[in-house]
Amino acid sequence: MKSIVRKLRNRLCVYSGEDYAIIRECDVKIQFKFSLIGLFVLAILICCFLSAMYFTEHLFHNELLDVGVGLVWGYIVTNLYVLLLYTITPVIIPTRKLIYSPKKQELDFNVSLILRLMLIVLLAIITAQPLNIYLLAPNSLAFAHDMKMLLSSNPLAWLLTLFVTSIFLIPIYLKYIIRKNSNFYEKKAYIEKRIVEEEYIKLRINYKQTLEHNISNYNRNTWNVLEPLLQQLKKHVDELLITESL
Structure with missing residues (x-):
């Protein structure tokens, strides 16, 4: 049973968007938090799939097409979400203007971060609306109109929208908890x-060997071309010297 739970936790950690090779070096609590993030990512995938499938059903009334669109839309939104989630991390690569400090644990609120959060919230709201129709107005014939009416007259529609939005936002909070209460990102910075540095050293060695090999080939080819000319020049100079001596 423990092995099954461990395998499930490890698989969910992979879905969290962070490098599992680094996650498995951390303690169990950190791995558990990343597995929770992975669980929420799976929930987002399911929500996006159901939302897109139900929305497409009102357009095409074709089960095969509904499932196909649901899978594609769920895959696209989930990958976009994981990418956005991955970018909401502290800067770990030092630059000339910024040297990474392990003690800096607060979220750096800037225009870029706010735009990413707004995009995540927008995706959550879009995902929630077909689910509102499915749960609160299943016999709807005017999809867009009923969606608007539900939001304006039914508090449950707002509660469901907030619930879906919270599914999108909780992983961000969990990442903040991880960066605040653990050394995961310090370890990640060290490993990366x-x-x-190791790849740079390998590159220098390979570049040095390649450069030396190319220079050696160039010198050899140049000598092969110049040698006959030098022999002719030497012969001509010798003839001139003999002529002058006479």
Whole structure:
């Protein structure tokens, strides 16, 4: 039973959007938080799939097409969400203007972060509306009109929208908790810096070997071309010297 739970936790960690090779180096509590993030990502995938499938049903009335559109839309939105979630992390690569500080744990609220949060909320609201229709007005024939009416007259529609939005936002909060109460990002910064340095050393060695090989080939080819000319020049100079001596 424990092995099954461990495998499930590890699989959910993969869905969290962070590098699992780094996650498994952390303690169990951190792994559990990342598995929760992965669980919410799966929930987002399911919500997007159901939302798109139900919306498409009102357009085409074709089960195969409904499932196909639901899968594609769910895959696109989930991958976009994971990408946005991955970017909401502290800066771990040092630059000339910014040296990463492990002690800096607060979220850096800037225009970029606010825009990403707004995009996530927008995706959540869009995803929630077909679910509102499905749960609160299943016999709807005027999809857009009923969606608007539900939001203006039914508090449950707002509660469901807030619930779906919370599913999109809770992983961000969990990442903030992780960055505040653990050394995950410090460890990630150390590992990624080590990888960059090791790859840079390998690149220098390979570049040095390649450059030396190319220079050697160039010198050899140049000598092969110049040697006959030099022999002719030497012969001509010798003839001139003999002529002058006479």
